[in-house]
Structures are given as C-alpha cells and as structure tokens.
Amino acid sequence: MTTKAGSGHPGGSLSAADIIAALYFHHMRYDPKNSKWEDRDRFVLSKGHACPSLYAALAKAGFFPEETLWTLRKLGSILDGHPDMTKTPGIDASTGNLGIGLSFGLGIALAGRLDRKKYRVYVMLGDGELNEGQVWEAAMAASHFKIDNLTAIVDNNGMQLDGFTRDIMSLEPLAEKWSAFGWHVLEIDGHNMKEILDALDAADKIKSKPPVIIAHTIKGKGVSFMENQVYYHGKPVSEESLERALTELSAENLR
Amino acid sequence: MDTEMLTRDAYGKALIELGKNNENIIVLDSDLSLSTRTAWFGREFPDRFFNFGIAEANMVSAAAGLASCGKIVFASSFAMFATGRAYNQFRTVVAYPKLNVKLVASHGGLSVGEDGPTHQCIEDLAIMRVLPHTTVVVPADAIETEVAIRACVEHMGPLYMRLGRPAVPLIYGKGYAWRETPLNFRIGESVTLMDGEDVAIMATGLMVSKALTAADMLLKDGIKASVINVHTIKPLDERVITRAARESGAVVTAEEHTILGGLGSAIAEVLIESYPVPMIKVGINDSFCESGSPEKLLIKYGLTASNIVSATKKVVKRKK
Numbered sequence: 001m002t003t004k005a006g007s008g009h010p011g012g013s014l015s016a017a018d019i020i021a022a023l024y025f026h027h028m029r030y031d032p033k034n035s036k037w038e039d040r041d042r043f044v045l046s047k048g049h050a051c052p053s054l055y056a057a058l059a060k061a062g063f064f065p066e067e068t069l070w071t072l073r074k075l076g077s078i079l080d081g082h083p084d085m086t087k088t089p090g091i092d093a094s095t096g097n098l099g100i101g102l103s104f105g106l107g108i109a110l111a112g113r114l115d116r117k118k119y120r121v122y123v124m125l126g127d128g129e130l131n132e133g134q135v136w137e138a139a140m141a142a143s144h145f146k147i148d149n150l151t152a153i154v155d156n157n158g159m160q161l162d163g164f165t166r167d168i169m170s171l172e173p174l175a176e177k178w179s180a181f182g183w184h185v186l187e188i189d190g191h192n193m194k195e196i197l198d199a200l201d202a203a204d205k206i207k208s209k210p211p212v213i214i215a216h217t218i219k220g221k222g223v224s225f226m227e228n229q230v231y232y233h234g235k236p237v238s239e240e241s242l243e244r245a246l247t248e249l250s251a252e253n254l255r
Numbered sequence: 256m257d258t259e260m261l262t263r264d265a266y267g268k269a270l271i272e273l274g275k276n277n278e279n280i281i282v283l284d285s286d287l288s289l290s291t292r293t294a295w296f297g298r299e300f301p302d303r304f305f306n307f308g309i310a311e312a313n314m315v316s317a318a319a320g321l322a323s324c325g326k327i328v329f330a331s332s333f334a335m336f337a338t339g340r341a342y343n344q345f346r347t348v349v350a351y352p353k354l355n356v357k358l359v360a361s362h363g364g365l366s367v368g369e370d371g372p373t374h375q376c377i378e379d380l381a382i383m384r385v386l387p388h389t390t391v392v393v394p395a396d397a398i399e400t401e402v403a404i405r406a407c408v409e410h411m412g413p414l415y416m417r418l419g420r421p422a423v424p425l426i427y428g429k430g431y432a433w434r435e436t437p438l439n440f441r442i443g444e445s446v447t448l449m450d451g452e453d454v455a456i457m458a459t460g461l462m463v464s465k466a467l468t469a470a471d472m473l474l475k476d477g478i479k480a481s482v483i484n485v486h487t488i489k490p491l492d493e494r495v496i497t498r499a500a501r502e503s504g505a506v507v508t509a510e511e512h513t514i515l516g517g518l519g520s521a522i523a524e525v526l527i528e529s530y531p532v533p534m535i536k537v538g539i540n541d542s543f544c545e546s547g548s549p550e551k552l553l554i555k556y557g558l559t560a561s562n563i564v565s566a567t568k569k570v571v572k573r574k575k
Contacts, residue, residue, distance in 0.1 A: 038325075085323070085352050093323065094352040097343055103313045104348055107320020107328075110305065114281070115324070134344075137313035145305070 001052045002236035005073040008081065009049040011232035015157035015190070015217035016045075016124060017053040022196040023122055024057040032062035035089040041119050042092040042108050046101020047126035047155060048082040049234075055079050055088070063090035099132025101125065102152060106142050109150040120204065121150040128160025131169045136181065142210040143182025151203040152183070152212040155190065157219040161233050175214060183212045190215025222249045259422035260397035263361040266418055267292025269404040270329065274300050277408065281321055283307060283330040285314045290420075291331040291361045315341035315358065319348040322355045327408055330356060334363035334376035334417055338383055350386040350413045357407045363393075363417035364511035365539060365556060366461060366549035377539050380459075381516025383415040384489040390414040390442060391488040395463035398427040399486060402440035410442050417460065419511075421549045424464040426484075445492035447499075451479035454571050455499035455506050456563060459485045459518045462509040462537070469563035478571060480507075491521050497529040505570045506534040509563050511553075514538035533573035535566040 002008030020043075024030075028041040045054050052072060059066045064078065071077035078087050082096025093104045105123035112119050129135065142150060154174070162168050171177070175185045184206045188195040196215070203211035219233070220226030223245040226237065237245050274280050274296055286309045288294035297304035307314035311332050318330040331337070337360035338345070349356045360379065367375045384391045392407075392414065394400040400418060407414055426448070431438050433448060448463075449470050458466035463484045470480040481499055485492065500506050506526065508519035519536030526532065539556050553559055 093320070094348060097347045099312075100316045100344055100348055103316030103344075104320040104323070106313075107317035107322070108324055109320075110317065111281075111321045111324035111326055114302065114326075134310075134312045134316070137307075137310035138317075141307055141310065141313055141317070144308075 001056070001069050001072045003239060003242050004070055006236065007073060008052055008236055009234050010052065010236055011159070011219040011226060011229070012047060012126060012155070012157065013050045013053040014221045014223065014226065015219045016047070016050045016155045017221070018191050018193065019124065019153055019155065019196055019215055020053045020057050022193060022200065024061050026197055027200050028122065029119070030061070030090070032090065035063055039117055039119050042105070042121045044093040044095065044101045044105045044108070044121065044123040045083055046095055046123055047098065047129050048096030050126070050155070051083045054083065058088070058090040061090070064088070098126070098129040099134040102135055102138035102142070105150050106138050106145070106147060109142070109147045110145065112149050119149070122153060123150065124153045124155055126160070127154055127156045127158065127165050127171060128168070130154070130171055139178065139181040139183065146208045147210045148207050150210055151200065152210065154212065154214045155217050156214050157217045159219045159228065159230055159233065161230070163230055178212045178214070183210050186211060186213045188213060188215050190217035191221055224248060258425045260425055261422050262394055262397050262400040262418040263290070263292045265397035265400035266359060266361070266404055267295040269401045270296040271299050273405065273408055274303065277327070279325065279327050280408065281305070281326045281328045283314050283318055283328060285309055285311045285332045285336065287332050290333070291359070293329070293331045311336045311340040312344050315344040315356070316348050318356045319352070319354045328356045329359055331359050331361065333374065334360035334379045335374055338376065338379040338415070342382060345413070346386055350389045353388045353412050355411055357414045357416065359404070359416045359418065361418045362420045364419060364460065365544055365552050365558065366511060367420050368549040368552060369546050371546035372543040375544055377511070377513045377544070378516070379415070379417055380488050380510070380512050380518065381520070384521060386413070388413050389489065392416045392442060392486060393460040393488060394418065394486055395460060395484050396423055396426045398425060398429070398431055399440065402431045403486065406440050406442050419461055423461045426464055426467065443487050443490045443492065445486065445495050446484040447481060447495065448484055449480065449482040451481040452503055453479045453505070454567050455481045455483060455503045456509065456567065457483045457485050457496065457499070457506060457518070457522055458509040459488060460511050462511055462558065465558070465560045466509050466563055468560035469567065472560060472564050473567055476568070478567065480567060485518060488518055488521055491525060493525050493529065496522055496525055500526050500530045500532045504532050504574045506532055507537060507563060507566045507570055508534070509537040511558055512538050513541055515541055533570050535570045537562050537566050
C-alpha cells in the first residue's frame with residue numbers, strides 16, 4: 001500500500017499488524033454494515049501513522065472494498081495519510097498528531113460508562129509517542145476516574161523517527177511508569193497471537209482500574225531487510241524490493 | 256447600563272438550567288471550575304461533571320471522545336489555557352472531525368487584570384477563528400451570555416466562546432430585550448443597537464457597552480453613529496456589516512483583543528472584497544500588556560469610550 005502510495009509509514013504499521021489483526025478478527029465486536037453502531041467496540045489508533053495496517057484490517061472486515069486500499073494517500077481517496085473518522089467507515093477517531101488518542105479514548109470510555117453501554121475502547125499507542133506529556137495526563141486521569149472499559153496497548157517496537165527510543169528519549173522503566181500511574185500492566189510478545197489474545201481477554205476482566213498491554217514488537221516485522229531499520233519509519237519499500245518483502249510476509253503467514 | 260454582572264455567572268446558571276432538561280450535556284473543567292462557574296453544574300449533576308485537573312490538552316481531547324458518542328460537551332478553562340494549551344487538540348480532534356464540543360473560556364482579554372500578561376489572553380479570537388468548521392462567539396453581557404449558551408446546545412459542531420473575568424454592564428433587558436424590544440439570539444448574526452448614518456461602530460464583548468457610550472458622546476458633536484454588536488466573530492454577519500459600511504461610508508471596530516487577527520481584521524477581510532470604506536481598528540496595538548486593575552489597563556491600552564470617539568472622529572474626516 002505504501003509503496004503504491006509512494007509515501008507512508010510501513011515500519012510502525014508492521015509492528016502493529018498482529019495486534020490489529022487480533023483485535024479485528026478475534027476480539028472486537030463491530031458491524032461493518034453499520035459502522036456507527038452505538039454498541040460497537042471502539043479502536044483508537046493513537047499512533048495514526050500506522051493506519052495502513054488498520055485500513056487493511058477494515059477492508060478485510062468488510063467496511064469498504066479491498067480495492068480501495070490502493071487509493072491510500074491519493075487525492076479524493078477515503079484513505080488519508082492519517083485516520084479520518086468523518087471519511088473512512090470504521091475509523092473511530094481522527095488521529096495522527098501524537099499523544100491525543102488515549103485522551104480521546106478516555107472520553108469514549110466515560111461516555112460508555114454514563115450510558116451503561118457494554119462496549120470497550122482499545123487505544124494503541126506507539127512507544128515513541130509516550131514522549132508526549134499528554135499521554136501521561138490521560139494515564140493519570142484514566143486511573144483517577146477508575147476507568148475499566150478501556151485497554152491501552154503500547155506497540156513497543158523500540159524505535160522512533162530519529163532512532164532507537166533508548167537513544168532519543170528513554171522510556172524505561174516503562175512497566176513501572178504505567179503501574180505508578182495506577183494501571184494494571186500486562187507485558188507480552190506483540191507478535192505471538194496466543195499471548196496477544198490472552199492479554200486482551202485478561203485486560204477485559206480487570207475491574208476499577210485501567211489495563212495496559214505493553215506489547216514488545218519489532219519495527220518492520222516480517223520483512224528481514226526492514227526489521228529494526230529506522231529508515232522504514234516513514235519511507236515505503238521500493239518497487240524493486242517489494243516482491244521480496246511480500247514473499248517474506250506471506251511465508252511469515254504460513255509459519 | 257448601570258447594573259453590572261459577570262458573564263461567567265450567567266454561564267454557570269445557564270448550564271444548570273440546560274442540564275435539567277438535557278441528560279446529554281456533559282461539563283468538563285481543568286481545575287478552574289470555581290472561577291469558570293462550571294462547579295455549579297458539578298454540584299447539581301456530579302455524574303455529568305468531570306474535573307480533569309490542570310491538564311487542558313487531555314480535557315479537550317476527552318471532550319472530543321465524549322462528543323464522538325453523542326454527548327454535548329462543554330469544556331471550560333481560562334481563555335489563555337483553553338486556546339493556548341489545547342490548541343492542537345481542539346484543531347485536530349474537535350474542529351477537523353466537526354465534533355460537538357463547546358469550548359467556553361472565561362478570563363478572556365485584558366480585563367483579567369492583576370494576574371498580568373501571562374494570563375491576559377488577547378489573541379484567542381484570532382487563533383480560533385482561523386480554524387475551519389469552528390464558530391466563535393463573544394457575548395457582550397450576562398444576558399447575552401445566557402441566550403448564547405442556550406443557542407450553543409442547539410448548534411451542532413465545534414464552538415469557542417469567550418467570556419470575561421470582571422463584571423460588565425448589562426446592555427440588554429430581561430429575556431434579551433433591547434430598549435423594550437425582545438430579540439432572538441442567532442449564532443452568525445449581529446445586533447444593530449443604534450442606527451446612525453455618519454459612521455458604523457462594530458464592537459464585540461465588553462467593548463459593546465463602551466461603543467454605546469461613545470455613540471452617545473459623538474451625538475453631542477453632531478456625529479450620528481450606528482452601533483453593531485458583533486457577537487459572532489465567525490461566521491461573520493457579512494450582509495449587515497457590508498450594508499452598514501455602504502450606508503455610513505466609514506467603520507470603526509472595537510475589541511478587547513490585539514488588532515491583529517480579531518474582530519477588526521475579520522471585518523476588514525469582508526469589506527475589502529465587498530465595500531471598502533475608511534476604517535480604524537480600536538484594540539490592543541500588538542503588544543503584551545501588564546498587571547493592573549482592569550479599568551486602569553483598559554485606559555492605558557486604549558480600550559475606552561473616548562478611544563472609540565477619537566477613532567470615529569478621525570475616520571469620519573477620511574470619508575470621501
């Protein structure tokens with residue numbers, strides 16, 4: 001998708017892909033025929049630049065035709081470079097300016113509680129995104145308001161645009177930080193489907209405090225020459241390398 | 256115009272009244288609820304009031320999340336923080352997706368007074384009115400505030416409203432009447448308070464009462480000024496503004512705001528394309544101000560009836 005678009009963020013899309021697949025095909029309740037269904041579970045992709053993975057999931061789930069995916073980032077497309085809730089069926093929040101999604105999800109969670117709805121909100125954050133102070137404002141507030149109908153998921157791929165997170169702005173000890181803010185912390189391998197699904201189930205059951213899943217992931221996961229390469233944060237794979245990348249990804253699927 | 260009242264008191268009262276009949280109204284604040292008066296709603300409806308602490312970015316973004324689920328959300332802080340601290344959030348998750356959030360800020364303008372230039376917000380109208388999908392409202396007194404807040408609930412979409420800190424003179428009579436005639440408040444319209452063929456004075460917020468005083472003073476010198484209360488900065492009442500310019504041939508604008516980008520600029524943008532006439536903007540002349548009592552500050556920074564009078568005399572001389 002990003003190769004065809006000529007721009008985009010393939011690295012962080014691939015690190016998030018397994019978790020997004022788990023959510024959309026094994027966990028969340030939604031109705032692609034009625035994308036604004038009041039009782040649907042919501043997904044807020046706070047790291048909005050990873051939207052190619054989300055768009056692919058939404059197409060697969062039936063919110064719009066798969067052919068639409070090839071219009072990504074093109075003038076007139078319903079698939080903008082970052083998610084737009086007014087344009088794209090299935091998108092629950094317009095995101096992309098980092099640090100905002102957890103707060104937005106908190107608002108959805110408060111509304112759900114007020115309306116006694118059973119839906120749940122899933123907010124995916126990038127690890128680089130955790131540099132933003134607003135994330136911690138939201139973290140503080142979610143536990144203060146005893147939110148338990150929201151699950152935060154950190155796509156902890158260890159990299160951000162300028163390099164490794166440990167070099168740019170250290171996050172560790174990350175689990176302790178969330179826990180100090182009053183969250184129930186689960187740590188998993190974000191590419192192990194069983195671990196992802198077990199953690200999502202476990203998070204659903206936490207009462208009176210918000211759960212966060214810190215998912216250890218690999219930027220560019222599934223494509224040997226993209227893995228852990230900061231180059232692919234905001235640049236698509238070239239036409240020449242695309243076939244190799246796709247072959248590796250399909251082999252990955254079979255494993 | 257002898258009685259003075261706080262616009263924020265009117266806001267607090269209006270919220271309680273509206274909250275009684277509409278369970279969808281949710282109110283948020285960021286640790287200034289005693290000043291913005293949203294605490295009154297909080298006492299009445301604790302389940303529908305959330306204090307976010309001193310975290311405006313989080314508050315405005317959560318307001319957007321609530322609005323995405325069909326809530327009518329009022330979020331309040333001081334103008335400086337509501338617009339300055341949460342600008343990107345309002346832009347990206349309220350204005351862009353057209354969510355139904357009403358950002359109602361007290362303590363707008365210079366009349367914040369003693370807290371000084373860090374807290375005086377003289378640029379909010381400029382930065383909020385450039386946002387697409389966003390409505391910007393500045394009531395002139397407490398009575399207009401109440402009807403404006405009611406109108407907000409009927410109005411779908413992003414809205415910024417600026418209120419002040421000090422008490423301001425009541426212009427309107429009970430039930431939003433002007434000289435015994437009851438009016439309807441409509442977002443996007445203006446209110447012509449006085450007619451006069453020599454010049455049109457267009458004012459907003461607390462400058463409206465000063466414009467009325469100025470018009471009376473000008474009459475003694477034989478200058479007949481119309482006075483238009485432009486309570487909605489965006490969308491601007493272009494029809495009435497253009498007509499007033501055409502009929503009088505000169506315009507003075509008055510706002511408690513920097514002369515860059517606010518009411519005066521908005522009106523100039525309209526008139527330059529529709530009917531250019533000599534025009535002078537009364538406002539803060541591109542500077543930060545200082546601590547002091549509101550009254551003394553308004554004098555020092557040129558926001559009095561006399562300032563409007565001298566600007567008017569000057570502009571009338573320039574008429575062709």
